[in-house]
Amino acid sequence: MSIVASNARVTPVERQAADLLELFYPIHYRGNMAVEDAMRGDLTRKQAAIIWLIRSAGSDNGRSMRRKEIVARLQDWFDVTSPAVTQALRQMATPPFSLVRLVEDANSGREKRVILTAKGERFLAAMVERGCNYLCKLVVRLREDQVDEGVEFLRAAIAAYEQVHAEDPDVSRPSKKVKPRRPARNRQQARPHDQDGYANAE
Numbered sequence: 001m002s003i004v005a006s007n008a009r010v011t012p013v014e015r016q017a018a019d020l021l022e023l024f025y026p027i028h029y030r031g032n033m034a035v036e037d038a039m040r041g042d043l044t045r046k047q048a049a050i051i052w053l054i055r056s057a058g059s060d061n062g063r064s065m066r067r068k069e070i071v072a073r074l075q076d077w078f079d080v081t082s083p084a085v086t087q088a089l090r091q092m093a094t095p096p097f098s099l100v101r102l103v104e105d106a107n108s109g110r111e112k113r114v115i116l117t118a119k120g121e122r123f124l125a126a127m128v129e130r131g132c133n134y135l136c137k138l139v140v141r142l143r144e145d146q147v148d149e150g151v152e153f154l155r156a157a158i159a160a161y162e163q164v165h166a167e168d169p170d171v172s173r174p175s176k177k178v179k180p181r182r183p184a185r186n187r188q189q190a191r192p193h194d195q196d197g198y199a200n201a202e
Contacts, residue, residue, distance in 0.1 A: 038134040
């Protein structure tokens with residue numbers, strides 16, 4: 001059911017936005033995550049995102065990136081802390097993965113640069129191949145003009161998103177979850193209960 005089906009007084013922009021929103025879950029959670037699962041191998045989603053981020057936004061032809069830039073980008077996508085990213089990178093830098101090296105940044109002794117190893121580059125190439133192979137199964141079921149128009153739309157949509165994000169950097173960041181405070185309990189409240197739900201006698 002369309003979000004705007006019950007409201008005839010909508011603008012074309014509102015209708016298009018609603019139609020796109022209806023596609024969010026099937027595209028993101030069924031489509032994109034299926035592609036990601038086909039690509040990432042034994043890596044976690046965050047580790048796979050790090051590898052792909054270095055490829056798409058890193059320097060040295062997609063071979064290296066500053067650690068703090070990786071943290072900043074991942075925090076736009078995941079509810080993740082800087083120490084958690086560091087832990088993920090350390091796992092990726094040690095066997096059995098050995099996909100990256102962490103070295104001091106030449107421009108800052110306090111900052112680290114993450115560099116793909118030769119094994120990391122081979123793993124990335126395999127990711128690309130697995131992703132293309134998976135998407136071929138989708139593309140072959142569509143007309144060539146549909147795919148070309150879809151790619152053109154997605155590129156334009158990414159550019160539009162970047163403009164929105166530049167105007168409001170917090171719009172896409174996950175809100176920090178506030179853990180509810182547990183009320184203090186006295187000994188009477190904290191006593192264990194038996195199967196009937198009554199507190200055991202002391």
